[in-house]
Amino acid sequence: xxxEKLKTTILILLVLVSIVLTTRIWLDISIEGIFIMPKDNVxxxxxxxxxxxxxxxxxxxxxxxxxxxxxxxxxxxxEKGALYNRILEEGMAFLxxxxxxKESMSYDILPIENLNKIRQGSNVEIILPFSFDVDILASILxxxxxxxxxxxxxxxxxxxxxxxxxYILDKKEGSLYEFNPIDLKSNMKFLLDMINxxxxxxxxxxxxxxSEKFSDDVFIPAYSSSFKLPRVSxxxxxxxxxxxxxxxxxxxxxxxxxxxxxxxxxxxxxxxGSEKGMKINKDGLIEYVSYTSGIILKKSIxxxxxxxxxATGFIEDHLGFPYDTYISSIEKTDNDGCIIKYNYRYEGLxxxxxxxxxxxxxxxxxxxxxxxxxxxxxxxxxxxxxxxxIKNPLSIIDILYKRLHDKNMNLDEIKIxxxxxxxxxxxxxxxxxxxxxxxxxxxxxxxxxxxxxMNAETGVILSEPY
Numbered sequence: 001x002x003x004e005k006l007k008t009t010i011l012i013l014l015v016l017v018s019i020v021l022t023t024r025i026w027l028d029i030s031i032e033g034i035f036i037m038p039k040d041n042v043x044x045x046x047x048x049x050x051x052x053x054x055x056x057x058x059x060x061x062x063x064x065x066x067x068x069x070x071x072x073x074x075x076x077x078x079e080k081g082a083l084y085n086r087i088l089e090e091g092m093a094f095l096x097x098x099x100x101x102k103e104s105m106s107y108d109i110l111p112i113e114n115l116n117k118i119r120q121g122s123n124v125e126i127i128l129p130f131s132f133d134v135d136i137l138a139s140i141l142x143x144x145x146x147x148x149x150x151x152x153x154x155x156x157x158x159x160x161x162x163x164x165x166x167y168i169l170d171k172k173e174g175s176l177y178e179f180n181p182i183d184l185k186s187n188m189k190f191l192l193d194m195i196n197x198x199x200x201x202x203x204x205x206x207x208x209x210x211s212e213k214f215s216d217d218v219f220i221p222a223y224s225s226s227f228k229l230p231r232v233s234x235x236x237x238x239x240x241x242x243x244x245x246x247x248x249x250x251x252x253x254x255x256x257x258x259x260x261x262x263x264x265x266x267x268x269x270x271x272x273g274s275e276k277g278m279k280i281n282k283d284g285l286i287e288y289v290s291y292t293s294g295i296i297l298k299k300s301i302x303x304x305x306x307x308x309x310x311a312t313g314f315i316e317d318h319l320g321f322p323y324d325t326y327i328s329s330i331e332k333t334d335n336d337g338c339i340i341k342y343n344y345r346y347e348g349l350x351x352x353x354x355x356x357x358x359x360x361x362x363x364x365x366x367x368x369x370x371x372x373x374x375x376x377x378x379x380x381x382x383x384x385x386x387x388x389x390i391k392n393p394l395s396i397i398d399i400l401y402k403r404l405h406d407k408n409m410n411l412d413e414i415k416i417x418x419x420x421x422x423x424x425x426x427x428x429x430x431x432x433x434x435x436x437x438x439x440x441x442x443x444x445x446x447x448x449x450x451x452x453x454m455n456a457e458t459g460v461i462l463s464e465p466y
Contacts (some may be wrong), residue, residue, distance in 0.1 A: 008390075030440040043181045054140050054308040055092065057342065059326035062420070063087065064125040064203075064219060065195055067161075071119070072200040073219065075348025076324060083194055090188060091157045093142065094166050096179055099143040109150065110176040115169065115216060116208060118176070122192065127217070129343075130153045131172060136330055139304040143321045151177060161192040206416075215417045220393040228387040229436040232346065232423065234379035236284030236432070237319060238390045243268055243280050250288050250318055283427075285358065286319075288374040301336050301466045307366045311340050314371045314463070315364065322378050324348075328360045337367035344380050349436070350422045352452060353377060354463045379425070381434070388436055393419055396438045399459045400452055413445040424453060424462065436461065 024029045063074040063084060076084040098105055100343040107331075117243040118127070127408040132154040138144075151170060158167035164186060168177040204222045206214035221227070238246065247270035249257040266282035278288040302310075308327075315321055331339045341360035343350055351361060358377050365373040397419070401411055418441035423434040450465020 002130070054305055054312060055142075057308070057312075057325060057327040058092065058128070058137075058140060059088065059324075060126045061129040062125075062127040062219065064119075064127065065192075065200075066119045066121060066123050066125060067196075068122050068305075069120055069191065071202070071205065073164075073203055073221070074124075074195065076345065077348040079431050080195075080198060083191060086187070087124055087159075087191055088126065090159060090186060090191070091124075094157065094159060094179075094181065095137065096143075097143055098179070099138045105179055105181060108178045110178055112171070112176055114135070114168070114175045114176055116205070118167060119157060119205065123158050123165075124158075124161070124188070124191075126151055126157045127138040128157075129154060130330075132330075132380060136304045140308060142305065144303060150175075159186070159188055161188045206419075209388075213415060215415060217418045218416055220419055223263075223392070227390045229349075229390055230383045230423070231386045231388050231436075232381050233384050234381050234425065234432050234434055237378045237380060238280065238284050238286070239380075244270075244396045246280065246286075246319070247278055250278050283377075284379070285377045286375065288318075288368065288371075290372055292370075300358070302369060304330065304338065308340060310366050310369070310371065314374065315362065315376075318374070319376065321362075325362070331363070334365060335367045337365065337372075339363065339365045344378075346423055346434075350420075351379070351425075351434070352422050352437075352439070352453070353425050379432070379434075386432070390421070390436060390456045391459050394436060395457075396440065396454055396459055399454065399461070400440055400442070403452075403461060403464070409444070411440045415443050415445075417441040417443050419455060422453075 010234045019112055054365060059076070063076075065074055073089070074080055074084050112452065119400060130145040132155075133153055134151050137154055147464065151168060151173075152287045153170045153172050153345075156167075158169065160166070164180055165181060168179070169175075170177070182304050182434050202222050203219055206218040206220060207216045212222045213380055234397035244258060244260075247258055247260075247268075251258070251270060251272040253272045255292045257272070259271045260378055261341040267279050269277065269279045271277040276288070276290045278286065278354075280286050308330075324345045325342050327340060328343045328346070329339075329341045331341075333339060340363075342362035343360050343362075344362075345351065353361065358375060363373075363375045363376050364371060397416065400416075404411060404414060418439075422437055422439050424437045425432060425434050438454045440452045440454065441449070442452060451463070452461060452465070
Protein backbone atom coordinates (compact mmCIF):
# COMPACT_ATOMS: atom_id res chain seq x y z
CA UNK A 1 0.00 0.00 0.00
CA UNK A 2 2.81 2.39 0.93
CA UNK A 3 4.53 1.67 -2.37
CA GLU A 4 1.31 2.40 -4.30
CA LYS A 5 0.81 5.71 -2.42
CA LEU A 6 4.40 6.65 -3.18
CA LYS A 7 3.91 5.89 -6.89
CA THR A 8 0.72 7.95 -6.93
CA THR A 9 2.44 10.90 -5.25
CA ILE A 10 5.36 10.77 -7.68
CA LEU A 11 2.97 10.58 -10.63
CA ILE A 12 1.06 13.66 -9.42
CA LEU A 13 4.32 15.57 -8.97
CA LEU A 14 5.46 14.62 -12.47
CA VAL A 15 2.16 15.81 -13.95
CA LEU A 16 2.45 19.14 -12.09
CA VAL A 17 6.04 19.64 -13.23
CA SER A 18 5.00 18.80 -16.80
CA ILE A 19 2.22 21.41 -16.69
CA VAL A 20 4.56 24.08 -15.32
CA LEU A 21 7.29 23.37 -17.87
CA THR A 22 4.80 23.25 -20.75
CA THR A 23 3.33 26.59 -19.67
CA ARG A 24 6.80 28.07 -19.38
CA ILE A 25 7.87 26.90 -22.83
CA TRP A 26 4.63 27.68 -24.63
CA LEU A 27 4.06 31.13 -23.13
CA ASP A 28 7.73 31.99 -22.56
CA ILE A 29 6.97 32.81 -18.90
CA SER A 30 9.60 32.24 -16.25
CA ILE A 31 8.94 30.00 -13.28
CA GLU A 32 9.16 33.09 -11.08
CA GLY A 33 6.55 34.80 -13.28
CA ILE A 34 4.10 31.99 -12.61
CA PHE A 35 4.46 31.63 -8.86
CA ILE A 36 5.85 34.90 -7.51
CA MET A 37 3.57 37.95 -7.63
CA PRO A 38 5.35 41.26 -8.34
CA LYS A 39 5.84 43.49 -5.31
CA ASP A 40 4.03 46.82 -5.19
CA ASN A 41 5.91 50.04 -5.96
CA VAL A 42 8.99 48.27 -7.28
CA UNK A 43 10.91 50.65 -9.54
CA UNK A 44 11.25 49.01 -12.93
CA UNK A 45 13.93 50.01 -15.40
CA UNK A 46 12.92 50.42 -19.05
CA UNK A 47 13.34 47.30 -21.17
CA UNK A 48 16.38 47.39 -23.42
CA UNK A 49 16.21 48.02 -27.16
CA UNK A 50 15.73 44.90 -29.23
CA UNK A 51 15.98 43.93 -32.88
CA UNK A 52 12.85 43.68 -34.99
CA UNK A 53 11.63 42.35 -38.29
CA UNK A 54 8.81 44.09 -40.15
CA UNK A 55 6.11 41.78 -38.78
CA UNK A 56 7.06 42.73 -35.22
CA UNK A 57 5.73 46.25 -35.84
CA UNK A 58 2.12 45.15 -36.44
CA UNK A 59 0.64 45.63 -32.99
CA UNK A 60 -2.86 46.47 -31.82
CA UNK A 61 -4.14 49.84 -30.76
CA UNK A 62 -6.27 47.81 -28.35
CA UNK A 63 -6.67 44.14 -27.55
CA UNK A 64 -10.14 43.53 -26.11
CA UNK A 65 -11.28 40.31 -24.49
CA UNK A 66 -15.02 39.68 -24.80
CA UNK A 67 -16.27 36.88 -22.60
CA UNK A 68 -20.03 36.35 -22.83
CA UNK A 69 -21.07 39.87 -21.88
CA UNK A 70 -17.99 40.69 -19.81
CA UNK A 71 -15.20 42.75 -21.32
CA UNK A 72 -11.63 43.62 -20.45
CA UNK A 73 -8.60 45.28 -22.03
CA UNK A 74 -5.39 43.27 -22.28
CA UNK A 75 -2.15 45.28 -22.12
CA UNK A 76 1.30 44.39 -23.36
CA UNK A 77 2.74 44.95 -19.90
CA UNK A 78 5.17 43.06 -17.71
CA GLU A 79 2.38 40.99 -16.14
CA LYS A 80 0.39 39.83 -19.17
CA GLY A 81 2.75 40.56 -22.05
CA ALA A 82 3.38 36.89 -22.84
CA LEU A 83 -0.35 36.20 -23.26
CA TYR A 84 -0.77 39.39 -25.28
CA ASN A 85 1.95 38.33 -27.71
CA ARG A 86 0.61 34.77 -28.04
CA ILE A 87 -2.83 36.10 -28.98
CA LEU A 88 -1.24 38.47 -31.46
CA GLU A 89 0.61 35.53 -33.01
CA GLU A 90 -2.73 33.74 -33.42
CA GLY A 91 -4.10 36.78 -35.24
CA MET A 92 -1.12 36.98 -37.58
CA ALA A 93 -1.36 33.22 -38.20
CA PHE A 94 -4.98 33.67 -39.29
CA LEU A 95 -4.03 36.48 -41.69
CA UNK A 96 -1.11 34.45 -43.03
CA UNK A 97 -3.42 31.51 -43.62
CA UNK A 98 -5.87 33.82 -45.34
CA UNK A 99 -3.33 35.43 -47.67
CA UNK A 100 -1.52 32.19 -48.48
CA UNK A 101 -4.65 30.24 -49.44
CA LYS A 102 -4.35 28.99 -53.03
CA GLU A 103 -8.10 28.94 -53.23
CA SER A 104 -10.30 31.70 -51.89
CA MET A 105 -11.39 30.92 -48.34
CA SER A 106 -15.18 30.96 -48.06
CA TYR A 107 -16.71 33.77 -46.04
CA ASP A 108 -19.94 35.63 -45.37
CA ILE A 109 -20.28 39.41 -45.47
CA LEU A 110 -22.21 40.77 -42.51
CA PRO A 111 -23.44 44.33 -41.88
CA ILE A 112 -21.26 46.27 -39.44
CA GLU A 113 -24.23 46.48 -37.07
CA ASN A 114 -23.49 42.84 -36.14
CA LEU A 115 -20.36 43.98 -34.29
CA ASN A 116 -22.18 44.59 -30.99
CA LYS A 117 -23.77 41.14 -31.15
CA ILE A 118 -20.41 39.47 -31.85
CA ARG A 119 -18.91 41.32 -28.87
CA GLN A 120 -21.46 39.62 -26.62
CA GLY A 121 -19.85 36.26 -27.44
CA SER A 122 -16.51 34.83 -26.36
CA ASN A 123 -13.71 36.25 -28.51
CA VAL A 124 -10.69 38.51 -28.68
CA GLU A 125 -10.78 41.70 -30.71
CA ILE A 126 -7.48 43.03 -32.09
CA ILE A 127 -8.03 46.68 -33.07
CA LEU A 128 -5.20 47.95 -35.27
CA PRO A 129 -3.74 51.49 -34.91
CA PHE A 130 -5.07 52.49 -38.34
CA SER A 131 -6.94 50.92 -41.23
CA PHE A 132 -4.34 48.75 -42.95
CA ASP A 133 -4.72 48.57 -46.72
CA VAL A 134 -5.07 44.84 -47.33
CA ASP A 135 -2.27 44.82 -49.92
CA ILE A 136 0.07 46.61 -47.50
CA LEU A 137 -0.77 44.16 -44.74
CA ALA A 138 -0.26 41.20 -47.06
CA SER A 139 3.11 42.60 -48.17
CA ILE A 140 4.35 43.03 -44.59
CA LEU A 141 3.27 39.46 -43.87
CA UNK A 142 5.45 38.34 -46.79
CA UNK A 143 2.91 37.93 -49.60
CA UNK A 144 3.40 39.86 -52.83
CA UNK A 145 -0.29 40.09 -53.55
CA UNK A 146 -3.65 38.96 -52.34
CA UNK A 147 -6.71 37.85 -54.27
CA UNK A 148 -9.14 39.21 -51.69
CA UNK A 149 -11.01 41.57 -53.94
CA UNK A 150 -13.86 42.30 -51.53
CA UNK A 151 -11.66 43.21 -48.56
CA UNK A 152 -10.04 46.61 -49.04
CA UNK A 153 -8.90 47.42 -45.51
CA UNK A 154 -8.42 45.76 -42.13
CA UNK A 155 -9.38 47.75 -39.04
CA UNK A 156 -9.83 44.85 -36.64
CA UNK A 157 -9.48 41.08 -36.36
CA UNK A 158 -11.86 39.12 -34.13
CA UNK A 159 -11.14 35.50 -33.15
CA UNK A 160 -13.56 33.34 -31.19
CA UNK A 161 -12.54 31.40 -28.11
CA UNK A 162 -15.37 28.86 -28.23
CA UNK A 163 -15.59 28.28 -32.01
CA UNK A 164 -13.37 28.56 -35.05
CA UNK A 165 -15.10 31.69 -36.33
CA UNK A 166 -12.83 34.59 -37.29
CA TYR A 167 -13.82 38.07 -38.46
CA ILE A 168 -12.22 40.99 -40.29
CA LEU A 169 -13.74 44.44 -39.81
CA ASP A 170 -13.46 46.96 -42.67
CA LYS A 171 -14.95 50.21 -41.40
CA LYS A 172 -14.54 52.14 -44.64
CA GLU A 173 -16.63 49.57 -46.50
CA GLY A 174 -18.91 49.14 -43.48
CA SER A 175 -18.57 45.35 -43.54
CA LEU A 176 -17.72 42.42 -41.33
CA TYR A 177 -16.22 39.37 -43.03
CA GLU A 178 -16.93 36.09 -41.25
CA PHE A 179 -14.57 33.15 -41.84
CA ASN A 180 -14.55 29.59 -40.56
CA PRO A 181 -10.98 28.46 -41.32
CA ILE A 182 -11.35 24.79 -40.40
CA ASP A 183 -7.73 24.08 -41.35
CA LEU A 184 -6.39 26.62 -38.86
CA LYS A 185 -5.63 25.04 -35.51
CA SER A 186 -6.27 27.49 -32.69
CA ASN A 187 -5.14 27.70 -29.07
CA MET A 188 -7.68 30.40 -28.21
CA LYS A 189 -9.58 28.37 -25.61
CA PHE A 190 -6.38 27.69 -23.69
CA LEU A 191 -5.47 31.38 -23.87
CA LEU A 192 -8.84 32.41 -22.45
CA ASP A 193 -8.34 30.02 -19.54
CA MET A 194 -4.99 31.71 -18.86
CA ILE A 195 -6.54 35.21 -19.06
CA ASN A 196 -9.27 34.25 -16.59
CA UNK A 197 -6.61 33.50 -13.98
CA UNK A 198 -5.74 37.21 -13.82
CA UNK A 199 -7.71 39.80 -11.89
CA UNK A 200 -8.93 42.31 -14.48
CA UNK A 201 -11.09 45.41 -14.43
CA UNK A 202 -14.52 45.39 -15.99
CA UNK A 203 -14.88 47.48 -19.14
CA UNK A 204 -17.86 48.77 -21.11
CA UNK A 205 -18.52 49.87 -24.71
CA UNK A 206 -20.22 53.27 -24.42
CA UNK A 207 -21.80 53.06 -27.88
CA UNK A 208 -24.05 50.34 -26.47
CA UNK A 209 -25.46 53.02 -24.16
CA UNK A 210 -25.59 55.87 -26.68
CA SER A 211 -24.46 55.31 -30.27
CA GLU A 212 -25.12 58.97 -31.16
CA LYS A 213 -22.56 60.31 -28.68
CA PHE A 214 -19.95 57.52 -28.78
CA SER A 215 -18.31 55.47 -31.52
CA ASP A 216 -17.79 51.71 -31.19
CA ASP A 217 -14.12 52.36 -30.26
CA VAL A 218 -14.95 54.08 -26.95
CA PHE A 219 -14.07 51.31 -24.50
CA ILE A 220 -13.57 52.42 -20.90
CA PRO A 221 -13.01 50.77 -17.51
CA ALA A 222 -16.02 50.72 -15.20
CA TYR A 223 -14.25 50.82 -11.87
CA SER A 224 -15.44 52.33 -8.59
CA SER A 225 -12.33 51.88 -6.45
CA SER A 226 -9.19 53.97 -6.92
CA PHE A 227 -7.04 53.00 -9.87
CA LYS A 228 -3.38 54.05 -9.91
CA LEU A 229 -0.62 54.42 -12.48
CA PRO A 230 3.03 55.33 -11.87
CA ARG A 231 4.58 58.70 -12.59
CA VAL A 232 7.73 58.04 -14.58
CA SER A 233 10.95 59.98 -15.01
CA UNK A 234 12.60 60.17 -18.41
CA UNK A 235 15.85 61.25 -19.97
CA UNK A 236 16.62 62.13 -23.55
CA UNK A 237 18.29 59.35 -25.51
CA UNK A 238 21.07 61.80 -26.44
CA UNK A 239 21.85 62.68 -22.84
CA UNK A 240 25.48 61.96 -21.99
CA UNK A 241 26.20 61.04 -25.63
CA UNK A 242 28.65 62.77 -27.95
CA UNK A 243 26.50 64.56 -30.54
CA UNK A 244 29.35 64.52 -33.05
CA UNK A 245 29.52 60.74 -32.86
CA UNK A 246 25.76 60.50 -33.46
CA UNK A 247 25.98 62.87 -36.43
CA UNK A 248 29.01 61.09 -37.89
CA UNK A 249 27.11 57.80 -37.77
CA UNK A 250 24.09 59.28 -39.57
CA UNK A 251 26.15 61.08 -42.20
CA UNK A 252 28.62 58.23 -42.65
CA UNK A 253 31.64 60.49 -42.23
CA UNK A 254 34.54 60.89 -39.83
CA UNK A 255 33.62 63.11 -36.88
CA UNK A 256 36.57 65.40 -37.64
CA UNK A 257 35.19 66.10 -41.14
CA UNK A 258 31.77 67.27 -39.97
CA UNK A 259 30.57 70.79 -40.61
CA UNK A 260 28.37 72.25 -37.87
CA UNK A 261 26.46 75.37 -36.92
CA UNK A 262 24.94 76.11 -33.50
CA UNK A 263 21.68 78.06 -33.62
CA UNK A 264 20.71 80.56 -30.86
CA UNK A 265 18.23 78.07 -29.34
CA UNK A 266 20.99 75.46 -28.92
CA UNK A 267 20.08 73.29 -31.93
CA UNK A 268 23.16 71.95 -33.70
CA UNK A 269 23.08 71.55 -37.49
CA UNK A 270 25.53 69.07 -39.03
CA UNK A 271 26.41 68.49 -42.67
CA UNK A 272 28.76 66.30 -44.66
CA GLY A 273 29.28 69.29 -46.97
CA SER A 274 27.36 67.97 -49.96
CA GLU A 275 24.37 65.66 -49.83
CA LYS A 276 23.31 64.90 -46.25
CA GLY A 277 22.45 66.98 -43.22
CA MET A 278 20.85 66.72 -39.81
CA LYS A 279 20.03 68.75 -36.75
CA ILE A 280 19.85 67.78 -33.11
CA ASN A 281 17.63 69.83 -30.83
CA LYS A 282 18.71 70.30 -27.22
CA ASP A 283 15.47 68.56 -26.18
CA GLY A 284 16.51 65.43 -28.08
CA LEU A 285 14.62 65.87 -31.36
CA ILE A 286 16.73 64.45 -34.20
CA GLU A 287 16.05 65.29 -37.87
CA TYR A 288 17.97 63.83 -40.81
CA VAL A 289 17.68 64.57 -44.53
CA SER A 290 19.39 63.24 -47.65
CA TYR A 291 19.35 65.20 -50.91
CA THR A 292 20.83 62.51 -53.18
CA SER A 293 18.83 60.59 -55.74
CA GLY A 294 18.15 56.91 -55.15
CA ILE A 295 20.26 53.96 -56.16
CA ILE A 296 19.51 51.95 -59.30
CA LEU A 297 17.11 49.25 -58.16
CA LYS A 298 17.08 45.66 -59.32
CA LYS A 299 13.32 45.68 -58.86
CA SER A 300 11.48 48.48 -60.67
CA ILE A 301 8.94 48.82 -57.84
CA UNK A 302 9.66 47.90 -54.24
CA UNK A 303 6.96 46.25 -52.16
CA UNK A 304 5.81 47.83 -48.92
CA UNK A 305 7.63 45.06 -47.09
CA UNK A 306 10.84 46.06 -48.92
CA UNK A 307 10.29 49.67 -47.85
CA UNK A 308 9.61 48.67 -44.23
CA UNK A 309 12.78 46.56 -44.31
CA UNK A 310 14.78 49.58 -45.55
CA ALA A 311 13.32 51.69 -42.74
CA THR A 312 13.94 48.96 -40.17
CA GLY A 313 17.57 48.53 -41.17
CA PHE A 314 18.23 52.27 -41.14
CA ILE A 315 16.65 52.83 -37.73
CA GLU A 316 18.40 49.79 -36.21
CA ASP A 317 21.73 51.24 -37.43
CA HIS A 318 20.93 54.72 -36.14
CA LEU A 319 20.02 54.60 -32.42
CA GLY A 320 17.66 51.63 -32.71
CA PHE A 321 14.05 51.07 -31.68
CA PRO A 322 12.66 51.47 -28.18
CA TYR A 323 10.86 48.49 -26.66
CA ASP A 324 7.26 47.91 -27.81
CA THR A 325 7.55 49.96 -31.00
CA TYR A 326 4.69 49.66 -33.48
CA ILE A 327 3.72 51.13 -36.84
CA SER A 328 1.14 53.87 -36.28
CA SER A 329 0.61 54.71 -39.96
CA ILE A 330 1.85 53.99 -43.49
CA GLU A 331 1.27 56.54 -46.24
CA LYS A 332 2.18 55.78 -49.84
CA THR A 333 3.89 58.59 -51.77
CA ASP A 334 3.88 59.45 -55.49
CA ASN A 335 7.42 58.19 -56.15
CA ASP A 336 6.73 54.55 -55.25
CA GLY A 337 7.90 55.26 -51.73
CA CYS A 338 6.16 55.78 -48.43
CA ILE A 339 6.17 57.60 -45.12
CA ILE A 340 6.16 55.21 -42.14
CA LYS A 341 5.36 56.48 -38.66
CA TYR A 342 6.08 54.60 -35.46
CA ASN A 343 5.20 55.04 -31.83
CA TYR A 344 6.03 53.05 -28.72
CA ARG A 345 4.42 52.21 -25.40
CA TYR A 346 5.39 51.96 -21.77
CA GLU A 347 3.65 49.15 -19.88
CA GLY A 348 1.05 49.04 -22.63
CA LEU A 349 0.27 52.79 -22.71
CA UNK A 350 1.29 54.91 -25.72
CA UNK A 351 3.82 57.72 -25.30
CA UNK A 352 2.75 61.13 -26.62
CA UNK A 353 4.55 64.47 -26.82
CA UNK A 354 2.55 67.65 -27.33
CA UNK A 355 5.47 70.09 -27.20
CA UNK A 356 7.73 69.57 -30.20
CA UNK A 357 5.16 69.03 -32.94
CA UNK A 358 6.01 65.38 -33.56
CA UNK A 359 2.76 63.44 -33.20
CA UNK A 360 4.41 60.09 -33.88
CA UNK A 361 7.75 59.78 -32.15
CA UNK A 362 9.58 58.16 -35.08
CA UNK A 363 8.90 59.15 -38.69
CA UNK A 364 10.81 58.03 -41.78
CA UNK A 365 10.33 58.70 -45.49
CA UNK A 366 11.59 56.24 -48.10
CA UNK A 367 11.90 57.30 -51.74
CA UNK A 368 13.79 55.82 -54.67
CA UNK A 369 14.94 52.95 -52.51
CA UNK A 370 16.60 55.00 -49.77
CA UNK A 371 15.90 57.10 -46.69
CA UNK A 372 15.14 60.71 -47.61
CA UNK A 373 13.97 62.04 -44.24
CA UNK A 374 14.03 60.74 -40.68
CA UNK A 375 12.79 62.24 -37.40
CA UNK A 376 12.79 60.81 -33.89
CA UNK A 377 12.21 61.85 -30.30
CA UNK A 378 12.85 58.95 -27.94
CA UNK A 379 13.05 58.89 -24.15
CA UNK A 380 14.60 56.42 -21.73
CA UNK A 381 12.01 55.68 -19.06
CA UNK A 382 12.03 54.46 -15.49
CA UNK A 383 9.42 54.50 -12.74
CA UNK A 384 9.82 56.88 -9.82
CA UNK A 385 7.89 54.81 -7.31
CA UNK A 386 5.24 57.55 -7.11
CA UNK A 387 1.70 56.45 -7.98
CA UNK A 388 -1.00 58.73 -9.34
CA UNK A 389 -4.75 58.24 -8.80
CA ILE A 390 -6.55 57.89 -12.13
CA LYS A 391 -9.80 59.76 -12.48
CA ASN A 392 -12.83 57.79 -13.64
CA PRO A 393 -13.24 58.26 -17.42
CA LEU A 394 -16.91 59.20 -17.00
CA SER A 395 -15.78 62.11 -14.81
CA ILE A 396 -13.26 63.04 -17.50
CA ILE A 397 -16.04 63.02 -20.12
CA ASP A 398 -18.18 65.26 -17.87
CA ILE A 399 -15.28 67.75 -17.63
CA LEU A 400 -14.92 67.68 -21.41
CA TYR A 401 -18.65 68.34 -21.92
CA LYS A 402 -18.49 71.30 -19.51
CA ARG A 403 -15.56 72.72 -21.46
CA LEU A 404 -17.39 72.33 -24.77
CA HIS A 405 -20.51 73.92 -23.27
CA ASP A 406 -18.44 76.88 -22.03
CA LYS A 407 -17.17 77.30 -25.60
CA ASN A 408 -20.80 77.49 -26.79
CA MET A 409 -20.54 74.23 -28.71
CA ASN A 410 -23.69 72.18 -29.23
CA LEU A 411 -23.16 68.92 -27.34
CA ASP A 412 -25.74 67.19 -29.55
CA GLU A 413 -23.37 67.76 -32.48
CA ILE A 414 -20.31 66.26 -30.75
CA LYS A 415 -19.27 62.62 -30.94
CA ILE A 416 -16.47 61.02 -28.94
CA UNK A 417 -14.58 58.70 -31.28
CA UNK A 418 -12.10 57.22 -28.79
CA UNK A 419 -10.92 57.46 -25.18
CA UNK A 420 -7.70 55.98 -23.85
CA UNK A 421 -4.91 56.39 -21.32
CA UNK A 422 -1.43 57.47 -22.38
CA UNK A 423 1.76 58.97 -20.96
CA UNK A 424 2.59 62.58 -21.84
CA UNK A 425 5.86 64.40 -21.29
CA UNK A 426 6.30 67.42 -19.03
CA UNK A 427 9.42 69.51 -18.49
CA UNK A 428 10.55 71.13 -15.28
CA UNK A 429 13.66 73.17 -14.57
CA UNK A 430 15.36 70.12 -13.09
CA UNK A 431 14.13 67.11 -15.01
CA UNK A 432 11.68 65.61 -17.51
CA UNK A 433 8.87 63.34 -16.41
CA UNK A 434 5.72 61.75 -17.82
CA UNK A 435 2.28 61.71 -16.28
CA UNK A 436 -0.70 59.52 -17.19
CA UNK A 437 -3.29 61.41 -19.25
CA UNK A 438 -6.69 60.69 -20.71
CA UNK A 439 -6.92 61.32 -24.47
CA UNK A 440 -10.41 61.98 -25.85
CA UNK A 441 -10.74 61.94 -29.64
CA UNK A 442 -13.66 64.20 -30.58
CA UNK A 443 -15.40 65.00 -33.87
CA UNK A 444 -18.07 67.55 -34.68
CA UNK A 445 -20.89 67.07 -37.18
CA UNK A 446 -19.00 69.44 -39.48
CA UNK A 447 -16.13 66.96 -39.54
CA UNK A 448 -13.70 68.90 -37.31
CA UNK A 449 -11.74 66.25 -35.45
CA UNK A 450 -9.12 66.59 -32.75
CA UNK A 451 -7.88 65.29 -29.41
CA UNK A 452 -8.36 66.70 -25.94
CA UNK A 453 -5.55 65.69 -23.59
CA MET A 454 -6.42 65.78 -19.89
CA ASN A 455 -4.43 65.13 -16.73
CA ALA A 456 -5.63 61.68 -15.67
CA GLU A 457 -5.30 62.54 -11.97
CA THR A 458 -6.91 65.99 -11.86
CA GLY A 459 -8.92 66.23 -15.08
CA VAL A 460 -7.22 69.52 -16.03
CA ILE A 461 -7.28 70.04 -19.80
CA LEU A 462 -3.66 70.19 -20.98
CA SER A 463 -4.24 70.45 -24.74
CA GLU A 464 -7.27 71.07 -26.93
CA PRO A 465 -7.69 71.10 -30.70
CA TYR A 466 -10.25 73.93 -30.99
